Structures are given as C-alpha cells and as structure tokens.
Amino acid sequence: xxxxxxxxxxxxxxxxxxxxxxxxxxxxxxxxxxxxxxxxxxxxxxxxxxxxxxxxxxxxxxxxxxxxxxxxxxxxxxxxxxxxxxxxxxxxxxxxxxxxxxxxxxxxxxxxxxxxxxxxxxxxxxxxxxxxxxxxxxxxxxxxxxxxxxxxxxxxxxxxxxxxxxxxxxxxxxxxxxxxxxxxxxxxxxxxxxxxxxxxxxxxxxxxxxxxxxxxxxxxxxxxxxxxxxxxxxxxxxxxxxxxxxxxxxxxxxxxxxxxxxxxxxxxxxxxxxxxxxxxxxxxxxxxxxxxxxxxxxxxxxxxxxxxxx
Amino acid sequence: xxxxxxxxxxxxxxxxxxxxxxxxxxxxxxxxxxxxxxxxxxxxxxxxxxxxxxxxxxxxxxxxxxxxxxxxxxxxxxxxxxxxxxxxxxxxxxxxxxxxxxxxxxxxxxxxxxxxxxxxxxxxxxxxxxxxxxxxxxxxxxxxxxxxxxxxxxxxxxxxxxxxxxxxxxxxxxxxxxxxxxxxxxxxxxxxxxxxxxxxxxxxxxxxxxxxxxxxxxxxxxxxxxxxxxxxxxxxxxxxxxxxxxxxxxxxxxxxxxxxxxxxxxxxxxxxx
Numbered sequence: 001x002x003x004x005x006x007x008x009x010x011x012x013x014x015x016x017x018x019x020x021x022x023x024x025x026x027x028x029x030x031x032x033x034x035x036x037x038x039x040x041x042x043x044x045x046x047x048x049x050x051x052x053x054x055x056x057x058x059x060x061x062x063x064x065x066x067x068x069x070x071x072x073x074x075x076x077x078x079x080x081x082x083x084x085x086x087x088x089x090x091x092x093x094x095x096x097x098x099x100x101x102x103x104x105x106x107x108x109x110x111x112x113x114x115x116x117x118x119x120x121x122x123x124x125x126x127x128x129x130x131x132x133x134x135x136x137x138x139x140x141x142x143x144x145x146x147x148x149x150x151x152x153x154x155x156x157x158x159x160x161x162x163x164x165x166x167x168x169x170x171x172x173x174x175x176x177x178x179x180x181x182x183x184x185x186x187x188x189x190x191x192x193x194x195x196x197x198x199x200x201x202x203x204x205x206x207x208x209x210x211x212x213x214x215x216x217x218x219x220x221x222x223x224x225x226x227x228x229x230x231x232x233x234x235x236x237x238x239x240x241x242x243x244x245x246x247x248x249x250x251x252x253x254x255x256x257x258x259x260x261x262x263x264x265x266x267x268x269x270x271x272x273x274x275x276x277x278x279x280x281x282x283x284x285x286x287x288x289x290x291x292x293x294x295x296x297x298x299x300x301x302x303x304x305x306x307x308x309x310x
Numbered sequence: 311x312x313x314x315x316x317x318x319x320x321x322x323x324x325x326x327x328x329x330x331x332x333x334x335x336x337x338x339x340x341x342x343x344x345x346x347x348x349x350x351x352x353x354x355x356x357x358x359x360x361x362x363x364x365x366x367x368x369x370x371x372x373x374x375x376x377x378x379x380x381x382x383x384x385x386x387x388x389x390x391x392x393x394x395x396x397x398x399x400x401x402x403x404x405x406x407x408x409x410x411x412x413x414x415x416x417x418x419x420x421x422x423x424x425x426x427x428x429x430x431x432x433x434x435x436x437x438x439x440x441x442x443x444x445x446x447x448x449x450x451x452x453x454x455x456x457x458x459x460x461x462x463x464x465x466x467x468x469x470x471x472x473x474x475x476x477x478x479x480x481x482x483x484x485x486x487x488x489x490x491x492x493x494x495x496x497x498x499x500x501x502x503x504x505x506x507x508x509x510x511x512x513x514x515x516x517x518x519x520x521x522x523x524x525x526x527x528x529x530x531x532x533x534x535x536x537x538x539x540x541x542x543x544x545x546x547x548x549x550x551x552x553x554x555x556x557x558x559x560x561x562x563x564x565x566x567x568x569x570x571x572x573x574x575x576x577x578x579x580x581x582x583x
Contacts, residue, residue: 056418058578077420085418093412095329095402104325108419112315138410152415 008070009034010160010192011055015064018047018054025050027216028064035209035223037186037193041200041302042213048196049088051213052164055194056085069160069192081110084153088164088196091149092137098124099133102152109156119155127151127181143174150181154191161185162194167202175202182206204298212305219305224298233268234300235293237277241286249280258304263290265300318421322429327437330399339398340441343391347445350384351452358456375545377453377461381468382544384449388442389479389533395438396480397504400487401497403430408495408575417578427488427572434484435477443476471543478561479536485568486532492575508532525550529560536561 011033018026026047040048053059055068057080066073069082093101099120106116124133127147132140137148146166153161163182167175179202185191186206197203203210208225211218239246247257247264253276256267266277274291281288316324330336356362357376407413416426450469454462486507491500508531515530529535534549538557541549 053579056578058414058417076422080418080420083418085414087411087414087418089411091411091415093415094406094410095332096406104321105415105419107315107321108318108416108421110315110318110420149415 009067010038010069010194012067013051013064014066016051016054016061016066017063018050018059019062020050020059024062025216026054026061029213029216029218030064031211031218031221033194033209033211033221035207035225037195037207037209039203039207039210039224040194040196040213041198041203041210041298042219043306045215046213047216048213049164052085052162052194052196056080056083056162077110081156082159084156084158084161084191086149086153086161086163086166088168090145092140092145094136094138096137097134098129098137098140098148098151101137102148102155105152106155111156116155119157120151123151123155124148126154128177142169143171146170146174146178147181150178154185157189158191160192160194164196165198166195167197167199179205200298200302210298210301212302214306220301222301227301233273233293235266235274235277235291237264237266237288237292238262238290239264239281239286240289242284243286245284246281246286249284250277253280255280318419319425319429319432322416322421322426323433323436326403326430326433329403330433330437333399333402336395336399336402339391339395340437343388343395343441344445346384346387346391347441347449350380350449353380354449354453354456358453377457378465378468378545381446381450381453381472382546384446385472385475385540385544388446388476389536392438392442392476392480392483393508393533395441396434396483396487397501399437400434400484400504401491401500403433404488404491405495405497405500408492413576414578423573423576426576427569430488431481431484434487435480438480438483439476442480443473446472446476467543471540475536475540478539479533482532482536482561482564482568485565485572489568489571489575492572525553526556529553529557532561532564535564 009032011031013029013031013033016026016029017024029047029051040051042048050059054061055066055073057074061073068079071079071082073079096104099117102123103113103116103120106119107113111119121133124130127150129144129147129151132144137145140148146169150163150166153163161182166182167178170178182193182195183206186193193206195203195206204224208223210220210222210224212220212222243264250264250266251257254268254272255277258265274293277291278288331340354377356366357380407416417423421429447469450465450472454465487500487504490503490507491497494500494503512531512533515528515534518530519525519527529538535557537546538549538553539561540546542551542554
C-alpha cells in the first residue's frame with residue numbers, strides 16, 4: 001500500500017521555536033527522532049499538534065530549523081508527497097463521496113486520474129470503507145470518518161504517516177481496528193509513523209521511540225525499544241519504621257527512590273535488586289511490609305517527565 | 311505507460327468546475343446565460359440581411375452602429391449572467407472546504423494557499439468563459455463574417471474589449487465570491503454578502519459622485535470600473551471618457567483586497583489567540 005520509509009532520521013529539530021498568537025508554543029526544541037515509529041506525548045498545550053503542523057509547513061518557525069525524512073521543512077512538493085497526514089479534528093468535504101474525496105487528494109499528491117481512482121478504491125477497501133465508498137462523507141459515522149482520514153493519508157503511499165490523535169472518539173473495536181491498520185502499515189509496508197496521542201497504551205503499542213513534550217520543550221526522549229530490552233527494575237515498596245532512613249540507604253547502594261503516595265517507588269538499572277533492598281531495611285531498622293515488582297511502564301515514565309511522581 | 315498527472319492547481323480547478331456543474335440551479339442558469347449571445351446573433355443576422363434591413367429602414371452606417379449597440383447590450387447581459395453564475399456556483403466550491411476542516415487535507419498535499427486560490431479562481435473563470443468572452447468572441451467572429459467586408463477591421467477593439475473586459479470581470483467576480491465565501495463560510499450568507507458588497511459599492515459610488523461632482527468616485531463600483539475600461543471600444547457614452555487609469559487602479563485595489571482576505575482566511579491551522 002505504501003512506500004519504503006528510507007533511512008534518514010524521521011524528524012530532526014534544531015532549536016525549533018514556534019510562536020502563535022504572541023505565545024511561544026515550541027521553545028527552542030532540539031531533538032533527533034530516528035525511530036521507525038515515534039510517539040509524541042504531552043498534556044494539552046504542550047505543543048504536540050503545533051509541532052506536527054510545523055513539520056507540515058502550516059506554521060512558520062520563528063527560529064531554528066526542522067527536517068523530515070532528511071528534507072528541510074518548507075521544501076515543498078518533494079516533502080509533501082512523502083507525507084500522509086491524518087489530522088486530529090474532523091476533516092472532510094461535504095457533498096463528496098468517499099471515493100471522490102480520496103481520489104481528488106490522491107491526484108493532488110501527483111497521481112494521474114486513473115491511478116488515483118484505483119488507489120482510492122484500494123485505500124477505502126483496505127480501511128474497511130468498501131461498502132460506504134459511494135456515500136457522501138457527511139453521512140459517515142465518527143468512526144468511519146476516522147477511517148476515511150486514514151485512507152486519504154495513505155492513498156498516495158507516503159513514506160511517513162503523521163497521525164494526530166487517530167483513536168479519538170473511537171469505540172474499543174474501532175480503536176483496535178485503527179491500531180491494527182497502523183501496525184500493518186508499519187510492519188508490512190515499511191511506513192514510518194509519527195503519532196501524537198493522549199492514549200499511552202496506543203503509543204506504547206505502536207512506537208519504538210517517544211518524545212514527551214512539556215510546555216513546548218522536550219521533557220524526555222525515550223528509546224522505548226531499548227527500555228524494553230533493558231527491562232529496568234521497578235519496585236513499589238512499603239516499609240514500616242524510619243522511611244526516610246530506608247530511602248537514604250537504598251539510594252546509597254544505587255537505587256532511584258521516589259515517593260508515590262504512601263509507598264516508595266524504587267528503580268534500578270541493572271545491579272541491585274530485592275536482596276539489596278532488604279539489606280537496606282536491615283541496616284536502618286525498618287521492615288519491608290510490601291514489595292511489588294513492576295515493569296517501568298510508559299505511564300510511569302510520562303508521569304516522571306511531567307513531574308507528577310514525587 | 312504512466313500518464314502525466316495534472317499540476318495541483320489544475321486538479322483543484324477541475325474539481326471546482328465539476329462541483330459547480332453538479333448544482334441543478336447552476337446548470338439551469340448556465341443554459342439561460344447562453345441565450346443572450348444567441349439573441350445577439352439573431353439580431354446581427356437580421357442586420358446583415360439586405361432585404362430585411364431595407365424592410366426595417368436601416369441603412370449604411372446605421373447598421374454598423376446597431377451592431378455596436380448589440381455588442382454593448384450583449385456585454386452588459388453577459389456580465390450580469392457571469393455575476394449570477396458566480397454567486398450561485400462560487401460558494402459551492404469554497405465553503406465546503408472550510409466548514410468541516412477539509413482545508414488541512416488539501417494543504418497537506420503539494421498545494422499551497424496560492425495554488426488553491428489559483429485553482430479555484432481558474433475553475434470559476436474557465437466555467438464563465440463560454441458564457442462571457444467565449445460566446446462574445448464567437449458572436450464577433452460571426453458578425454465579422456455576416457456584416458460588410460471592412461467591418462471587422464474597424465471593430466477589432468470590440469473584440470479586445472469583449473476578451474479583456476470579461477476576463478477582468480470574471481476574475482474579479484471569482485475573487486470576490488471566493489473571498490466572501492472564505493469570510494463567512496456559509497453558502498447563502500456568502501451569496502448575500504457578495505450581492506450586498508456590489509450593490510453598496512455601486513450605490514455609494516453613484517451617490518458620492520453626484521454629491522461631490524466627481525465622476526472618479528463611480529469607479530468604487532467594480533462593474534463601473536470594468537465598464538469604464540471597455541466603454542471607449544464599445545462606443546458607450548454612458549461612462550465618462552478618460553477614466554481608464556483610475557478604473558485600472560480601482561480594479562487592482564479590489565483584487566488586492568480579495569487576495570488579502572483569502573490569505574487571511576485560508577489557513578490550514580487556526581491560531582487561537
């Protein structure tokens with residue numbers, strides 16, 4: 001369905017600053033994102049959508065540079081033909097049938113009329129809209145419109161698929177279907193993906209690299225694949241006695257310790273493990289009441305980056 | 311063999327034409343708009359027929375004057391028909407792109423805002439061409455064949471006025487209807503706004519010209535500005551002579567305002583202040 005993604009970095013940002021309406025939305029962002037599928041995470045207003053729109057050339061940077069697939073942003077048709085974009089909000093042209101809309105957009109991406117028509121049918125059937133393709137798009141349900149946005153984004157076989165909240169407003173089966181379709185594109189067609197989403201499980205499932213934005217700046221850039229390989233240790237510990245002394249003793253032997261509610265959240269990259277935690281408890285005269293091993297989930301990493309874990 | 315794809319702005323123009331022609335009322339009006347050239351042709355045929363001229367008592371130079379009067383009337387009717395067609399079809403090709411967020415889908419392709427505007431304006435102008443300068447020039451060519459041998463040589467400027475005047479008028483109409491549609495986004499409101507702008511400008515121009523005794527002020531009205539440009543060639547005495555440069559300036563101002571409105575309103579991403 002789509003073309004090869006190539007080996008250039010997906011996105012390179014060099015001091016990228018974007019100001020909109022007198023407000024700095026992206027503030028000197030520098031990052032190199034070269035994953036096969038990159039997730040953009042962050043709270044509302046963090047700058048995710050602005051970053052995507054800047055990469056598409058919708059916003060002009062106030063300072064700095066950005067490149068997508070090795071091509072500078074603003075390099076016109078050469079870059080636009082390589083990108084498929086699925087916007088966050090409702091996006092259709094009323095009065096057009098699904099196939100006509102997708103065909104027109106394929107033609108705008110440089111396909112000739114016949115090829116555009118063939119690909120439009122192919123993309124709509126692939127997205128599961130085969131039955132509805134001759135209906136005018138305003139009659140589509142919310143889920144169908146999401147699928148239509150995906151079909152138009154892939155109709156010209158882009159190298160990079162930019163998805164802005166693709167599972168918004170979808171019920172669980174439709175969400176599952178959407179994720180499967182994107183996985184298919186990523187794994188079978190070699191399409192690279194830039195995904196902005198509030199749904200951490202979606203990002204965790206689809207992406208191998210994540211950039212977490214906070215107030216227009218990257219709070220963290222994570223290689224999820226490496227994180228998974230390292231299987232970093234994470235334990236939730238509850239102790240009775242002098243908790244502060246226990247925390248200090250654990251930190252002294254290489255643990256990262258943070259408070260999480262009534263409990264302590266203890267992390268370690270290789271090296272120390274539960275035995276060292278019990279030893280620290282012994283040394284400080286505290287007792288480990290509860291010790292629960294957990295994988296360091298994207299949620300934890302996200303909350304840590306947001307400063308919401310004590 | 312792989313066929314060549316059209317440039318994006320031509321794709322936009324092609325779909326704009328198809329979209330306008332899909333409207334039943336537009337198609338009906340379009341067919342009606344072909345009536346004036348047909349009537350004009352019939353009148354010119356009568357003027358070229360010696361026995362009929364004799365019966366009507368028209369002689370020599372008077373036939374030529376009558377032909378010129380036919381072209382003046384034809385120009386006015388075609389300009390009016392172009393206005394009606396632009397008002398009917400224009401909002402259909404812009405409002406739907408803006409109301410439901412379709413514009414980002416278009417502008418994420420190798421198509422900039424200028425290309426989008428070029429395509430839409432081109433679509434409107436291409437569709438209006440057969441009912442304005444296309445049929446006008448056809449009538450002129452047939453008149454050249456029907457009337458006396460030297461008629462066409464003496465009236466080349468008429469052909470120029472038909473071509474240039476209608477191209478300018480349809481371009482202004484296309485930009486105006488796109489700008490009003492982009493501004494209000496609602497089809498009916500855009501049609502009303504376009505009509506209102508032309509009526510208000512024409513009224514303001516006429517009244518202020520009378521009150522201030524300055525004919526230049528009539529050029530505030532876009533149709534009057536175009537009329538001022540074609541009047542000398544069409545032998546019209548209704549428009550004061552010598553207003554050509556000012557009419558060019560008035561038309562250029564209208565075009566610039568419409569383009570500024572379009573560039574302000576056609577944005578792939580809204581910025582919330």
